[in-house]
Amino acid sequence: MDKAKISELFCSLQGEGIYWGKKQIFVRFYSCNMKCVYCDEEEKTFHGPYEEIDVETLRNRLLLLELENGPFHSISLTGGEPLLYADFLKRLSPLLKEDGFRLYLETNGTYPERLREVISWMDIIAMDIKLPTATHDRAFWKEHREFLEVGRRKGLFVKIVVTAETAFEEVERAIEEVARVDCTIPFILQPVTPYGEVAETIPEKSLFSFEQRARSVLKDVRVISQLHKLVGIL
Ligand code: SF4
Known part of the structure:
Protein backbone atom coordinates (compact mmCIF):
# COMPACT_ATOMS: atom_id res chain seq x y z
CA MET A 1 0.00 0.00 0.00
CA ASP A 2 1.90 3.06 -1.27
CA LYS A 3 -0.65 5.63 -0.29
CA ALA A 4 -3.32 5.97 2.36
CA LYS A 5 -6.65 7.72 2.06
CA ILE A 6 -6.58 10.55 4.58
CA SER A 7 -9.76 12.50 5.18
CA GLU A 8 -8.31 15.04 7.62
CA LEU A 9 -5.02 16.22 9.04
CA PHE A 10 -5.39 18.80 11.82
CA CYS A 11 -4.38 19.92 15.30
CA SER A 12 -6.83 19.87 18.18
CA LEU A 13 -7.46 18.54 21.67
CA GLN A 14 -8.08 14.89 22.39
CA GLY A 15 -11.78 14.73 23.20
CA GLU A 16 -12.17 11.23 24.64
CA GLY A 17 -10.67 8.85 27.16
CA ILE A 18 -7.88 9.25 29.66
CA TYR A 19 -5.90 11.77 27.59
CA GLN A 24 -2.53 16.28 19.45
CA ILE A 25 -2.10 16.12 15.71
CA PHE A 26 -4.91 14.04 14.24
CA VAL A 27 -4.47 11.89 11.17
CA ARG A 28 -7.92 10.74 10.17
CA PHE A 29 -7.90 7.65 7.96
CA TYR A 30 -10.78 7.20 5.57
CA SER A 31 -13.25 4.28 5.80
CA CYS A 32 -14.16 1.75 8.46
CA ASN A 33 -15.14 -1.91 8.75
CA MET A 34 -18.07 -1.00 11.03
CA LYS A 35 -21.05 1.28 10.75
CA CYS A 36 -22.02 2.30 14.28
CA VAL A 37 -25.32 4.18 14.49
CA TYR A 38 -23.79 6.81 16.76
CA CYS A 39 -20.76 7.44 14.50
CA ASP A 40 -20.16 11.20 14.62
CA GLU A 41 -17.58 11.01 11.83
CA GLU A 42 -19.83 9.24 9.34
CA GLU A 43 -19.52 11.91 6.65
CA LYS A 44 -15.72 11.99 6.81
CA THR A 45 -15.44 8.23 7.21
CA PHE A 46 -17.66 7.01 4.42
CA HIS A 47 -18.45 9.85 2.04
CA GLY A 48 -15.21 11.74 1.68
CA PRO A 49 -13.54 13.83 0.49
CA TYR A 50 -10.13 12.29 1.13
CA GLU A 51 -6.65 12.73 -0.19
CA GLU A 52 -4.34 9.87 -1.16
CA ILE A 53 -1.03 10.59 0.55
CA ASP A 54 2.28 8.68 0.48
CA VAL A 55 4.41 8.04 3.56
CA GLU A 56 7.06 10.71 2.93
CA THR A 57 4.53 13.44 2.15
CA LEU A 58 2.55 12.67 5.29
CA ARG A 59 5.70 12.56 7.39
CA ASN A 60 6.77 15.98 6.08
CA ARG A 61 3.36 17.48 6.76
CA LEU A 62 3.43 16.17 10.31
CA LEU A 63 6.90 17.61 10.87
CA LEU A 64 5.71 20.97 9.59
CA LEU A 65 2.69 20.95 11.90
CA GLU A 66 4.99 20.12 14.82
CA LEU A 67 7.32 22.96 13.85
CA GLU A 68 4.56 25.52 13.45
CA ASN A 69 2.14 24.51 16.21
CA GLY A 70 3.92 22.06 18.52
CA LEU A 84 -7.40 -0.82 7.67
CA TYR A 85 -4.05 0.75 6.68
CA ALA A 86 -1.75 -1.53 8.69
CA ASP A 87 0.71 -1.92 5.77
CA PHE A 88 0.97 1.84 5.40
CA LEU A 89 1.38 2.27 9.18
CA LYS A 90 4.19 -0.30 9.15
CA ARG A 91 6.17 2.04 6.92
CA LEU A 92 5.06 5.37 8.43
CA SER A 93 5.32 4.57 12.14
CA PRO A 94 9.07 3.79 12.42
CA LEU A 95 9.85 7.07 10.62
CA LEU A 96 7.64 9.03 13.02
CA LYS A 97 9.33 7.33 15.97
CA GLU A 98 12.70 8.39 14.52
CA ASP A 99 11.31 11.94 14.43
CA GLY A 100 10.52 11.72 18.13
CA PHE A 101 6.73 11.53 17.96
CA ARG A 102 4.55 9.57 20.36
CA LEU A 103 1.92 7.51 18.55
CA TYR A 104 -1.62 7.17 19.84
CA LEU A 105 -3.77 4.62 18.03
CA GLU A 106 -7.56 5.07 18.18
CA THR A 107 -9.23 1.90 17.05
CA ASN A 108 -12.44 -0.09 17.20
CA GLY A 109 -10.49 -3.06 18.52
CA THR A 110 -11.59 -5.59 15.91
CA TYR A 111 -8.29 -6.26 14.09
CA PRO A 112 -5.95 -8.02 16.53
CA GLU A 113 -3.72 -9.46 13.79
CA ARG A 114 -3.18 -6.05 12.25
CA LEU A 115 -2.45 -4.59 15.68
CA ARG A 116 0.25 -7.25 16.11
CA GLU A 117 1.96 -5.93 12.97
CA VAL A 118 2.23 -2.33 14.20
CA ILE A 119 2.20 -2.50 17.98
CA SER A 120 5.94 -2.17 18.43
CA TRP A 121 5.73 1.51 17.30
CA MET A 122 2.61 2.44 19.26
CA ASP A 123 2.83 4.20 22.62
CA ILE A 124 -0.85 4.43 23.53
CA ILE A 125 -3.78 2.35 22.33
CA ALA A 126 -7.29 3.72 22.79
CA MET A 127 -9.43 0.68 22.13
CA ASP A 128 -13.20 0.64 21.79
CA ILE A 129 -15.24 -2.33 22.90
CA LYS A 130 -18.28 -2.25 20.67
CA LEU A 131 -21.58 -3.24 22.25
CA PRO A 132 -24.18 -4.58 19.78
CA THR A 133 -27.01 -2.43 21.15
CA ALA A 134 -24.92 0.69 20.65
CA THR A 135 -23.58 -0.13 17.19
CA HIS A 136 -26.56 -2.13 15.85
CA ASP A 137 -23.93 -4.53 14.55
CA ARG A 138 -22.90 -8.07 15.58
CA ALA A 139 -20.87 -8.70 18.75
CA PHE A 140 -17.06 -8.73 18.39
CA TRP A 141 -16.14 -10.54 21.62
CA LYS A 142 -13.61 -12.90 20.02
CA GLU A 143 -11.82 -10.09 18.20
CA HIS A 144 -11.89 -7.85 21.27
CA ARG A 145 -10.47 -10.61 23.48
CA GLU A 146 -7.51 -11.18 21.17
CA PHE A 147 -7.04 -7.44 20.77
CA LEU A 148 -6.85 -6.94 24.53
CA GLU A 149 -4.22 -9.70 24.76
CA VAL A 150 -2.07 -8.07 22.11
CA GLY A 151 -2.66 -4.45 23.15
CA ARG A 152 -2.01 -4.84 26.88
CA ARG A 153 1.74 -4.52 26.20
CA LYS A 154 1.39 -0.85 25.23
CA GLY A 155 -0.43 1.89 27.20
CA LEU A 156 -3.82 0.34 26.48
CA PHE A 157 -7.10 1.71 27.75
CA VAL A 158 -10.64 0.68 26.86
CA LYS A 159 -13.57 2.88 26.01
CA ILE A 160 -17.19 1.79 25.81
CA VAL A 161 -19.92 4.00 24.41
CA VAL A 162 -23.10 3.41 26.42
CA THR A 163 -26.55 4.42 25.23
CA ALA A 164 -30.15 4.34 26.44
CA GLU A 165 -30.39 0.87 24.84
CA THR A 166 -27.28 -0.62 26.46
CA ALA A 167 -28.06 -3.81 28.40
CA PHE A 168 -26.45 -4.61 31.75
CA GLU A 169 -25.36 -8.05 30.43
CA GLU A 170 -23.34 -6.51 27.61
CA VAL A 171 -21.48 -4.21 29.96
CA GLU A 172 -20.86 -7.14 32.30
CA ARG A 173 -19.42 -9.14 29.43
CA ALA A 174 -17.12 -6.25 28.51
CA ILE A 175 -15.99 -5.96 32.13
CA GLU A 176 -15.29 -9.72 32.24
CA GLU A 177 -13.27 -9.61 29.03
CA VAL A 178 -11.08 -6.81 30.35
CA ALA A 179 -10.70 -8.43 33.78
CA ARG A 180 -9.63 -11.73 32.18
CA VAL A 181 -6.66 -9.94 30.67
CA ASP A 182 -5.76 -7.35 33.32
CA CYS A 183 -8.03 -5.67 35.86
CA THR A 184 -5.78 -2.59 35.96
CA ILE A 185 -6.50 -1.60 32.34
CA PRO A 186 -8.30 1.78 32.51
CA PHE A 187 -11.97 1.30 31.62
CA ILE A 188 -13.92 4.31 30.37
CA LEU A 189 -17.70 4.49 30.14
CA GLN A 190 -18.57 7.18 27.59
CA PRO A 191 -22.22 8.32 27.57
CA VAL A 192 -23.33 8.54 23.95
CA THR A 193 -23.66 12.06 22.58
CA PRO A 194 -27.07 12.45 20.87
CA TYR A 195 -26.30 12.63 17.14
CA GLY A 196 -27.92 11.41 13.92
CA GLU A 197 -30.24 8.53 14.73
CA VAL A 198 -29.37 8.75 18.43
CA ALA A 199 -31.91 11.06 20.04
CA GLU A 200 -31.03 10.74 23.73
CA THR A 201 -28.14 9.84 25.96
CA ILE A 202 -28.06 7.12 28.62
CA PRO A 203 -30.21 7.68 31.75
CA GLU A 204 -28.19 8.54 34.84
CA LYS A 205 -29.49 5.50 36.73
CA SER A 206 -28.19 3.04 34.13
CA LEU A 207 -24.89 4.86 33.83
CA PHE A 208 -24.27 4.65 37.56
CA SER A 209 -25.28 0.99 37.73
CA PHE A 210 -22.74 0.18 34.99
CA GLU A 211 -20.09 2.25 36.71
CA GLN A 212 -20.71 0.55 40.05
CA ARG A 213 -20.54 -2.92 38.53
CA ALA A 214 -17.32 -2.07 36.68
CA ARG A 215 -15.77 -0.61 39.82
CA SER A 216 -16.50 -3.79 41.75
CA VAL A 217 -14.25 -5.76 39.36
CA LEU A 218 -11.78 -3.35 37.73
CA LYS A 219 -9.25 -1.03 39.36
CA ASP A 220 -9.53 2.07 37.17
CA VAL A 221 -13.07 2.99 36.04
CA ARG A 222 -14.06 6.44 34.85
CA VAL A 223 -17.07 8.11 33.23
CA ILE A 224 -15.86 10.58 30.59
CA SER A 225 -17.98 12.31 27.95
CA GLN A 226 -16.79 13.84 24.68
CA LEU A 227 -14.90 17.11 25.16
CA HIS A 228 -15.24 18.39 21.60
CA LYS A 229 -19.02 18.06 21.71
CA LEU A 230 -19.14 19.96 25.02
CA VAL A 231 -17.13 22.93 23.85
CA GLY A 232 -17.92 22.78 20.14
CA ILE A 233 -14.45 22.20 18.69
CA LEU A 234 -13.32 19.88 15.90
S1 SF4 B 1 -15.91 2.15 14.53
FE1 SF4 B 1 -15.70 4.35 14.86
S2 SF4 B 1 -15.37 5.23 12.82
FE2 SF4 B 1 -16.12 3.15 12.53
S3 SF4 B 1 -18.34 3.42 12.28
FE3 SF4 B 1 -17.96 2.99 14.45
S4 SF4 B 1 -17.77 5.01 15.42
FE4 SF4 B 1 -17.55 5.32 13.19
Missing part, protein backbone atom coordinates in the same frame (compact mmCIF):
# COMPACT_ATOMS: atom_id res chain seq x y z
CA TRP A 20 -8.91 14.15 27.47
CA GLY A 21 -7.66 17.67 26.72
CA LYS A 22 -4.16 16.76 25.47
CA LYS A 23 -3.02 18.61 22.38
CA PRO A 71 4.90 20.66 20.84
CA PHE A 72 2.13 18.09 20.83
CA HIS A 73 1.41 15.34 23.29
CA SER A 74 1.22 12.79 20.46
CA ILE A 75 -0.07 11.99 17.00
CA SER A 76 -3.52 10.45 17.03
CA LEU A 77 -3.93 7.84 14.30
CA THR A 78 -7.69 7.85 14.04
CA GLY A 79 -10.54 7.28 11.65
CA GLY A 80 -12.53 5.65 10.44
CA GLU A 81 -10.41 2.65 11.32
CA PRO A 82 -6.66 3.25 11.01
CA LEU A 83 -5.83 -0.47 11.13
Whole structure:
Protein backbone atom coordinates (compact mmCIF):
# COMPACT_ATOMS: atom_id res chain seq x y z
CA MET A 1 0.00 0.00 0.00
CA ASP A 2 1.90 3.06 -1.27
CA LYS A 3 -0.65 5.63 -0.29
CA ALA A 4 -3.32 5.97 2.36
CA LYS A 5 -6.65 7.72 2.06
CA ILE A 6 -6.58 10.55 4.58
CA SER A 7 -9.76 12.50 5.18
CA GLU A 8 -8.31 15.04 7.62
CA LEU A 9 -5.02 16.22 9.04
CA PHE A 10 -5.39 18.80 11.82
CA CYS A 11 -4.38 19.92 15.30
CA SER A 12 -6.83 19.87 18.18
CA LEU A 13 -7.46 18.54 21.67
CA GLN A 14 -8.08 14.89 22.39
CA GLY A 15 -11.78 14.73 23.20
CA GLU A 16 -12.17 11.23 24.64
CA GLY A 17 -10.67 8.85 27.16
CA ILE A 18 -7.88 9.25 29.66
CA TYR A 19 -5.90 11.77 27.59
CA TRP A 20 -8.91 14.15 27.47
CA GLY A 21 -7.66 17.67 26.72
CA LYS A 22 -4.16 16.76 25.47
CA LYS A 23 -3.02 18.61 22.38
CA GLN A 24 -2.53 16.28 19.45
CA ILE A 25 -2.10 16.12 15.71
CA PHE A 26 -4.91 14.04 14.24
CA VAL A 27 -4.47 11.89 11.17
CA ARG A 28 -7.92 10.74 10.17
CA PHE A 29 -7.90 7.65 7.96
CA TYR A 30 -10.78 7.20 5.57
CA SER A 31 -13.25 4.28 5.80
CA CYS A 32 -14.16 1.75 8.46
CA ASN A 33 -15.14 -1.91 8.75
CA MET A 34 -18.07 -1.00 11.03
CA LYS A 35 -21.05 1.28 10.75
CA CYS A 36 -22.02 2.30 14.28
CA VAL A 37 -25.32 4.18 14.49
CA TYR A 38 -23.79 6.81 16.76
CA CYS A 39 -20.76 7.44 14.50
CA ASP A 40 -20.16 11.20 14.62
CA GLU A 41 -17.58 11.01 11.83
CA GLU A 42 -19.83 9.24 9.34
CA GLU A 43 -19.52 11.91 6.65
CA LYS A 44 -15.72 11.99 6.81
CA THR A 45 -15.44 8.23 7.21
CA PHE A 46 -17.66 7.01 4.42
CA HIS A 47 -18.45 9.85 2.04
CA GLY A 48 -15.21 11.74 1.68
CA PRO A 49 -13.54 13.83 0.49
CA TYR A 50 -10.13 12.29 1.13
CA GLU A 51 -6.65 12.73 -0.19
CA GLU A 52 -4.34 9.87 -1.16
CA ILE A 53 -1.03 10.59 0.55
CA ASP A 54 2.28 8.68 0.48
CA VAL A 55 4.41 8.04 3.56
CA GLU A 56 7.06 10.71 2.93
CA THR A 57 4.53 13.44 2.15
CA LEU A 58 2.55 12.67 5.29
CA ARG A 59 5.70 12.56 7.39
CA ASN A 60 6.77 15.98 6.08
CA ARG A 61 3.36 17.48 6.76
CA LEU A 62 3.43 16.17 10.31
CA LEU A 63 6.90 17.61 10.87
CA LEU A 64 5.71 20.97 9.59
CA LEU A 65 2.69 20.95 11.90
CA GLU A 66 4.99 20.12 14.82
CA LEU A 67 7.32 22.96 13.85
CA GLU A 68 4.56 25.52 13.45
CA ASN A 69 2.14 24.51 16.21
CA GLY A 70 3.92 22.06 18.52
CA PRO A 71 4.90 20.66 20.84
CA PHE A 72 2.13 18.09 20.83
CA HIS A 73 1.41 15.34 23.29
CA SER A 74 1.22 12.79 20.46
CA ILE A 75 -0.07 11.99 17.00
CA SER A 76 -3.52 10.45 17.03
CA LEU A 77 -3.93 7.84 14.30
CA THR A 78 -7.69 7.85 14.04
CA GLY A 79 -10.54 7.28 11.65
CA GLY A 80 -12.53 5.65 10.44
CA GLU A 81 -10.41 2.65 11.32
CA PRO A 82 -6.66 3.25 11.01
CA LEU A 83 -5.83 -0.47 11.13
CA LEU A 84 -7.40 -0.82 7.67
CA TYR A 85 -4.05 0.75 6.68
CA ALA A 86 -1.75 -1.53 8.69
CA ASP A 87 0.71 -1.92 5.77
CA PHE A 88 0.97 1.84 5.40
CA LEU A 89 1.38 2.27 9.18
CA LYS A 90 4.19 -0.30 9.15
CA ARG A 91 6.17 2.04 6.92
CA LEU A 92 5.06 5.37 8.43
CA SER A 93 5.32 4.57 12.14
CA PRO A 94 9.07 3.79 12.42
CA LEU A 95 9.85 7.07 10.62
CA LEU A 96 7.64 9.03 13.02
CA LYS A 97 9.33 7.33 15.97
CA GLU A 98 12.70 8.39 14.52
CA ASP A 99 11.31 11.94 14.43
CA GLY A 100 10.52 11.72 18.13
CA PHE A 101 6.73 11.53 17.96
CA ARG A 102 4.55 9.57 20.36
CA LEU A 103 1.92 7.51 18.55
CA TYR A 104 -1.62 7.17 19.84
CA LEU A 105 -3.77 4.62 18.03
CA GLU A 106 -7.56 5.07 18.18
CA THR A 107 -9.23 1.90 17.05
CA ASN A 108 -12.44 -0.09 17.20
CA GLY A 109 -10.49 -3.06 18.52
CA THR A 110 -11.59 -5.59 15.91
CA TYR A 111 -8.29 -6.26 14.09
CA PRO A 112 -5.95 -8.02 16.53
CA GLU A 113 -3.72 -9.46 13.79
CA ARG A 114 -3.18 -6.05 12.25
CA LEU A 115 -2.45 -4.59 15.68
CA ARG A 116 0.25 -7.25 16.11
CA GLU A 117 1.96 -5.93 12.97
CA VAL A 118 2.23 -2.33 14.20
CA ILE A 119 2.20 -2.50 17.98
CA SER A 120 5.94 -2.17 18.43
CA TRP A 121 5.73 1.51 17.30
CA MET A 122 2.61 2.44 19.26
CA ASP A 123 2.83 4.20 22.62
CA ILE A 124 -0.85 4.43 23.53
CA ILE A 125 -3.78 2.35 22.33
CA ALA A 126 -7.29 3.72 22.79
CA MET A 127 -9.43 0.68 22.13
CA ASP A 128 -13.20 0.64 21.79
CA ILE A 129 -15.24 -2.33 22.90
CA LYS A 130 -18.28 -2.25 20.67
CA LEU A 131 -21.58 -3.24 22.25
CA PRO A 132 -24.18 -4.58 19.78
CA THR A 133 -27.01 -2.43 21.15
CA ALA A 134 -24.92 0.69 20.65
CA THR A 135 -23.58 -0.13 17.19
CA HIS A 136 -26.56 -2.13 15.85
CA ASP A 137 -23.93 -4.53 14.55
CA ARG A 138 -22.90 -8.07 15.58
CA ALA A 139 -20.87 -8.70 18.75
CA PHE A 140 -17.06 -8.73 18.39
CA TRP A 141 -16.14 -10.54 21.62
CA LYS A 142 -13.61 -12.90 20.02
CA GLU A 143 -11.82 -10.09 18.20
CA HIS A 144 -11.89 -7.85 21.27
CA ARG A 145 -10.47 -10.61 23.48
CA GLU A 146 -7.51 -11.18 21.17
CA PHE A 147 -7.04 -7.44 20.77
CA LEU A 148 -6.85 -6.94 24.53
CA GLU A 149 -4.22 -9.70 24.76
CA VAL A 150 -2.07 -8.07 22.11
CA GLY A 151 -2.66 -4.45 23.15
CA ARG A 152 -2.01 -4.84 26.88
CA ARG A 153 1.74 -4.52 26.20
CA LYS A 154 1.39 -0.85 25.23
CA GLY A 155 -0.43 1.89 27.20
CA LEU A 156 -3.82 0.34 26.48
CA PHE A 157 -7.10 1.71 27.75
CA VAL A 158 -10.64 0.68 26.86
CA LYS A 159 -13.57 2.88 26.01
CA ILE A 160 -17.19 1.79 25.81
CA VAL A 161 -19.92 4.00 24.41
CA VAL A 162 -23.10 3.41 26.42
CA THR A 163 -26.55 4.42 25.23
CA ALA A 164 -30.15 4.34 26.44
CA GLU A 165 -30.39 0.87 24.84
CA THR A 166 -27.28 -0.62 26.46
CA ALA A 167 -28.06 -3.81 28.40
CA PHE A 168 -26.45 -4.61 31.75
CA GLU A 169 -25.36 -8.05 30.43
CA GLU A 170 -23.34 -6.51 27.61
CA VAL A 171 -21.48 -4.21 29.96
CA GLU A 172 -20.86 -7.14 32.30
CA ARG A 173 -19.42 -9.14 29.43
CA ALA A 174 -17.12 -6.25 28.51
CA ILE A 175 -15.99 -5.96 32.13
CA GLU A 176 -15.29 -9.72 32.24
CA GLU A 177 -13.27 -9.61 29.03
CA VAL A 178 -11.08 -6.81 30.35
CA ALA A 179 -10.70 -8.43 33.78
CA ARG A 180 -9.63 -11.73 32.18
CA VAL A 181 -6.66 -9.94 30.67
CA ASP A 182 -5.76 -7.35 33.32
CA CYS A 183 -8.03 -5.67 35.86
CA THR A 184 -5.78 -2.59 35.96
CA ILE A 185 -6.50 -1.60 32.34
CA PRO A 186 -8.30 1.78 32.51
CA PHE A 187 -11.97 1.30 31.62
CA ILE A 188 -13.92 4.31 30.37
CA LEU A 189 -17.70 4.49 30.14
CA GLN A 190 -18.57 7.18 27.59
CA PRO A 191 -22.22 8.32 27.57
CA VAL A 192 -23.33 8.54 23.95
CA THR A 193 -23.66 12.06 22.58
CA PRO A 194 -27.07 12.45 20.87
CA TYR A 195 -26.30 12.63 17.14
CA GLY A 196 -27.92 11.41 13.92
CA GLU A 197 -30.24 8.53 14.73
CA VAL A 198 -29.37 8.75 18.43
CA ALA A 199 -31.91 11.06 20.04
CA GLU A 200 -31.03 10.74 23.73
CA THR A 201 -28.14 9.84 25.96
CA ILE A 202 -28.06 7.12 28.62
CA PRO A 203 -30.21 7.68 31.75
CA GLU A 204 -28.19 8.54 34.84
CA LYS A 205 -29.49 5.50 36.73
CA SER A 206 -28.19 3.04 34.13
CA LEU A 207 -24.89 4.86 33.83
CA PHE A 208 -24.27 4.65 37.56
CA SER A 209 -25.28 0.99 37.73
CA PHE A 210 -22.74 0.18 34.99
CA GLU A 211 -20.09 2.25 36.71
CA GLN A 212 -20.71 0.55 40.05
CA ARG A 213 -20.54 -2.92 38.53
CA ALA A 214 -17.32 -2.07 36.68
CA ARG A 215 -15.77 -0.61 39.82
CA SER A 216 -16.50 -3.79 41.75
CA VAL A 217 -14.25 -5.76 39.36
CA LEU A 218 -11.78 -3.35 37.73
CA LYS A 219 -9.25 -1.03 39.36
CA ASP A 220 -9.53 2.07 37.17
CA VAL A 221 -13.07 2.99 36.04
CA ARG A 222 -14.06 6.44 34.85
CA VAL A 223 -17.07 8.11 33.23
CA ILE A 224 -15.86 10.58 30.59
CA SER A 225 -17.98 12.31 27.95
CA GLN A 226 -16.79 13.84 24.68
CA LEU A 227 -14.90 17.11 25.16
CA HIS A 228 -15.24 18.39 21.60
CA LYS A 229 -19.02 18.06 21.71
CA LEU A 230 -19.14 19.96 25.02
CA VAL A 231 -17.13 22.93 23.85
CA GLY A 232 -17.92 22.78 20.14
CA ILE A 233 -14.45 22.20 18.69
CA LEU A 234 -13.32 19.88 15.90
S1 SF4 B 1 -15.91 2.15 14.53
FE1 SF4 B 1 -15.70 4.35 14.86
S2 SF4 B 1 -15.37 5.23 12.82
FE2 SF4 B 1 -16.12 3.15 12.53
S3 SF4 B 1 -18.34 3.42 12.28
FE3 SF4 B 1 -17.96 2.99 14.45
S4 SF4 B 1 -17.77 5.01 15.42
FE4 SF4 B 1 -17.55 5.32 13.19
